[in-house]
Amino acid sequence: MTATSHEATPYPFATAERLSVHPKLTELRREQPVLRVTMPYGGDAWLATRYDDVKTVLADPRFSTNTVGKDVPRPVPLVQTHPSILTMDPPEHSRLRKLVAKAFTARRIERLRPRTQQIVDDLLDTMIAAGSPGNLAESLNWPLPITIICELLGVPFADRERFRRWTDLLLALAGDEEEIRQSRVNLNEYLAGLIAVRRSEPSDDLLGELVTARDSDGRLSEEELVTFGVTLLVAGHETTANQTGNFIYLLLSTPGLWDQLVADPALVPSAVEELLRIVPLGASAGFPRIATEDLELGGQHIAAGDAVVVDMNSANWDESAFERPTEIDLARSENQHVAFGHGIHHCLGAQLARMEMQIAIATLVRRLPTLHLALPAEQVEWRTDRLIRGVRSLPVAW
């Protein structure tokens, strides 16, 4: 059987609506777990929807993410032009990952807790002083991860308005390609400027460490260094900021959840894991994988060179992996979700993101137990034009 003998279904199946997961995925997991789909750009791919298959695609070395310079099936308009950690296979991938892994271990992230608590408290002081209602998105969800990643990397927080506009465009599902390309150039030039400064004034932040790894030990190229800086800056705040908004929206709009946390704040860590599982962050499948040899996936023959994409939201709602998958159980104990991916590209910042979201939610629950949406949930506005879902603003009162 060849790939072309299948009629391909356009994917995503519909524009992502708030935090809903398309019902077709439930049916696919049961009946056609590996489906031929047409991606918005670059042609047809196989879509994996089952938990086990998704994990296989993410962790099995027979799938490569090296798609640099290739017009592969993908959700975003531009072809990858700069090799980044996400588009590298071993051993290049291990070489880069090793350089920064130390800074993101659970142990090192634990040490950032007091500073993170202080940032959250300061941000909430400001919001509370301005009076109820407020916009939690701009008061907390965005400034928190931006402050942290800026401090870790050594990027000036004062530049945030500039780079936010650029990073935002990198996640656009459609739009003016020239403008998106220009944002990428701007971000690269911005990081290159920060790197140049470190060559005359060495610093002990993460960018400084990467510059040393390049200049003293030659462990990465100049292009890799710049791209790594961009990746860390973008990945370090976009997902966490949007996910924090999604989490708080869900907690405040689903009857009983907020009160349960107020009554039992010790549930916050397991609640964050459950929210990671239940909230469909991706508006689409993300980075495509290319099969490097002929293989079988979920009963489907995949030919060498075929592109495979995974729907993580579907995997996280798979009834064969989770009991009562559509139910939000803030105390769920067994929760091996794939919200941070799986395998070599498993999210570098997972421990950091967890810590930030735990502190944000725990502090809100403690300081503002009467927190509620300042308008009916249906009136909260969402962005639908980006790779990941998020609210435009989150009006809250207390």
Next chain:
Amino acid sequence: MTEERWRITVDAGLCIGSAVCVGTVPSHFALKDSHSVPVHEVVEPNEDVLAAAESCPMEAIRVLRVGTDEVLAPEL
């Protein structure tokens, strides 16, 4: 001198099953019940095993020199 051998251990209490190690060196790590286990406990020296130990987010992997129990990775 006897040939150098390394011992790999994974602390199941720390491992979160991210499979970073499994993807990095599939010949040396496998997932079992959502936790990583070394395929062989004692192995020949292998740079990729050090890379895997250095990349584990939980620092759950230890690579030791057989005989001296010197920790070769991760650097703590």
